[in-house]
Structure formats: C-alpha cells, structure tokens
Amino acid sequence: MNSFYRFFYHLTRLILGAVFIYASLDKILHPGAFAQAVFNYQVLPGQLVNLTALILPWVELILGACLLSNRWMTGAAGLAAVLMTVFIGLILFNLARGLNISCGCFSTNPEEGPMDKLTLLRDALFLVLAFCLVGLTYYKKSNYHKNQLYTV
Amino acid sequence: MQQSDVLRQSLMDTVREACLIILLSLVAALAVNLARTDSIPFIQNWSIEERLSQDNGDSLAIPLSEAETLFKENKAIFLDARGQELFDEGHIKGARNLPWHAVDDYFSEIIKDMDRETPVITYCDGESCNLSHDLAVFLKNMGFTHVKILVNGWTVWVENNLPIEATDK
Numbered sequence: 001m002n003s004f005y006r007f008f009y010h011l012t013r014l015i016l017g018a019v020f021i022y023a024s025l026d027k028i029l030h031p032g033a034f035a036q037a038v039f040n041y042q043v044l045p046g047q048l049v050n051l052t053a054l055i056l057p058w059v060e061l062i063l064g065a066c067l068l069s070n071r072w073m074t075g076a077a078g079l080a081a082v083l084m085t086v087f088i089g090l091i092l093f094n095l096a097r098g099l100n101i102s103c104g105c106f107s108t109n110p111e112e113g114p115m116d117k118l119t120l121l122r123d124a125l126f127l128v129l130a131f132c133l134v135g136l137t138y139y140k141k142s143n144y145h146k147n148q149l150y151t152v
Numbered sequence: 153m154q155q156s157d158v159l160r161q162s163l164m165d166t167v168r169e170a171c172l173i174i175l176l177s178l179v180a181a182l183a184v185n186l187a188r189t190d191s192i193p194f195i196q197n198w199s200i201e202e203r204l205s206q207d208n209g210d211s212l213a214i215p216l217s218e219a220e221t222l223f224k225e226n227k228a229i230f231l232d233a234r235g236q237e238l239f240d241e242g243h244i245k246g247a248r249n250l251p252w253h254a255v256d257d258y259f260s261e262i263i264k265d266m267d268r269e270t271p272v273i274t275y276c277d278g279e280s281c282n283l284s285h286d287l288a289v290f291l292k293n294m295g296f297t298h299v300k301i302l303v304n305g306w307t308v309w310v311e312n313n314l315p316i317e318a319t320d321k
Contacts, residue, residue, distance in 0.1 A: 028184075031190070031192045036282065039198055046198035047195050050194055050195060053192070054181040054185050055174075055178055057181075058176075058177035058178075058181040059173065059177040061177075061180075062176050062177050062180070063173055072172065072173065073169075074162055074166040074169055075168065075169020075171075075172065078166040078169075098238070101282070114235065114253055141158070142162070
C-alpha cells in the first residue's frame with residue numbers, strides 16, 4: 001500500500017469513525033426520543049421500533065470505535081457502507097412521499113428541522129467515503145495476503 | 153493464495169466481523185437499557201390510540217364529525233402543524249399555520265388574539281404524522297385547556313369534501 005492510499009485509508013476511517021460515534025451519542029442518551037424519531041419514519045412495524053432505537057445507536061458506536069481503532073476493518077467498513085445505503089434509501093423514500101419529519105441522524109431533538117436535500121447530500125458524501133473505505137480496506141487486505149504468500 | 157481465495161477470505165472476514173459488531177451492539181444495548189433509569193420497553197404499542205391517550209385516560213384525538221361540527225359553528229381554531237409550503241398549497245378553510253418545526257418563530261403571532269380557553273384543533277397529514285401531536289402537547293403546556301388532534305387531518309378533511317382553501321400569492 002503506497003503512502004497515498006495509506007493516507008486516504010486512514011483519513012476516511014477516522015472521518016467515518018468520528019461521524020458514527022458522534023451520531024450515536026445523543027441517541028444512546030435519549031432512547032425514548034430516538035424511538036419517536038424511528039417511528040416517525042413510518043417504515044418499521046411498531047414491534048420493531050424500540051428494538052431498532054435501542055440497538056442501532058450501539059451499532060454506530062461500536063462500528064465507529066472499530067473504525068477509529070483500525071480493528072475489524074473489513075466488517076466495520078462493510079457495515080458502514082450498508083448503513084449509509086439504508087439511511088439514504090430512507091431519506092429518499094420519505095422525501096419522495098413528502099413526509100415532514102426530522103432526520104434524527106445526529107440529534108433526537110424534533111425541533112432540529114425537517115430533513116431536506118442538504119441532509120441527502122451530506123449522507124451521500126458519507127456514503128461515498130464508506131464505499132471508498134470498503135475498496136481501500138479490500139485493497140489493503142489483498143496486499144496483506146499477497147505479502148503472506150511471498151513470505152511463506 | 154489465488155485472487156479468488158483472497159476475495160473469499162475477505163468476504164468471510166467481512167461477514168464475521170460485521171456479525172460480531174452487531175452481536176456486541178445487541179448485548180450492550182439490551183444490558184444498558186435494563187440498567188438505566190429512563191429505559192424504554194423493548195416492545196411498545198405505537199398505535200394511534202395509545203400514543204394519543206393522556207395520563208387521565210382521555211384521548212387527545214377528536215373524531216372528524218365533532219371537528220366538523222366545531223368548524224361549522226365556528227367554535228374552534230384549526231392549527232396546521234405542517235410546513236408553510238404544504239400549508240400554502242392547501243389547508244382547512246380558515247386554519248392558521250403554526251409549523252411545528254418553527255413553532256418558536258410563529259407562536260406569539262399566531263396566538264396573539266386567542267384565548268387560552270379557545271378550543272384548538274391541531275392537524276397535519278398522515279396516520280402517523282406526529283407534528284400535530286407535538287404541537288398539541290406544546291399548546292397544553294403553554295396553558296391551552298381545550299386542545300384536540302384531528303388525526304390524519306388534512307387527508308380525512310379532503311376525502312370528506314369539507315371546505316379547504318389555498319394561500320393566495
């Protein structure tokens with residue numbers, strides 16, 4: 001892995017790690033408010049709303065910690081890409097049907113304002129970063145295996 | 153190691169590590185929720201009736217027939233909790249726009265000629281739209297004594313061919 005790829009790999013993992021951890025904190029602190037935000041999306045059956053509101057922030061937190069600490073990177077990068085894809089899909093879905101709800105992405109405060117195209121743009125940027133990180137992680141991993149082959 | 157073996161190994165690592173992250177999250181989430189004082193139930197009833205019931209057992213929801221009667225007798229003020237753009241496109245005739253997302257900006261202006269005893273009916277659009285609920289709770293906290301919610305108000309009003317209007321620009 002040359003220095004450019006290494007720099008970009010560490011930059012993307014640190015940015016995404018910080019974003020996921022920051023996004024998780026308010027949700028973990030206010031589970032009731034986040035459950036309301038999840039419910040407002042109107043995509044989950046009522047029985048799954050609270051479970052999702054409880055588990056998702058911890059996935060974000062642990063995922064973010066993995067990215068920051070450079071551990072379990074293929075799983076963390078893949079999961080980050082999947083989560084960002086799902087989040088963008090949900091935002092697109094609700095923008096398309098004109099639902100006037102808060103994103104709940106970084107704050108559980110319902111007065112933070114409804115999601116809009118800027119929310120979509122911001123998440124699209126994170127999605128691009130996540131896919132870049134998946135590519136760089138696989139590249140790093142394949143290099144590692146190749147080196148293993150040469151050293152055996 | 154062949155390229156395909158590397159890919160297979162990477163995919164297996166991805167799945168294994170992602171599963172571990174999810175499993176850890178599951179354990180942490182459930183354990184923390186059990187330990188904290190402001191925990192939420194793992195499974196909750198999110199039905200409209202449950203969400204709109206008050207501590208005294210009364211419901212905040214008002215049936216369309218009652219809302220219609222109050223409208224025809226001009227005995228209630230209808231507050232549209234949606235954003236201004238949707239309000240301008242169409243709203244219940246005579247309704248005022250108090251967008252929940254900008255309630256602090258509009259509140260004083262909207263309520264300046266209203267008595268705290270005036271019956272108020274909030275509405276938005278969609279069975280699960282929460283704007284009218286949040287606005288109703290806010291108004292009750294601000295001292296309004298007769299606040300009700302017309303659930304899925306805009307849609308049911310239009311479907312029943314009741315008077316509507318758009319904002320002239």
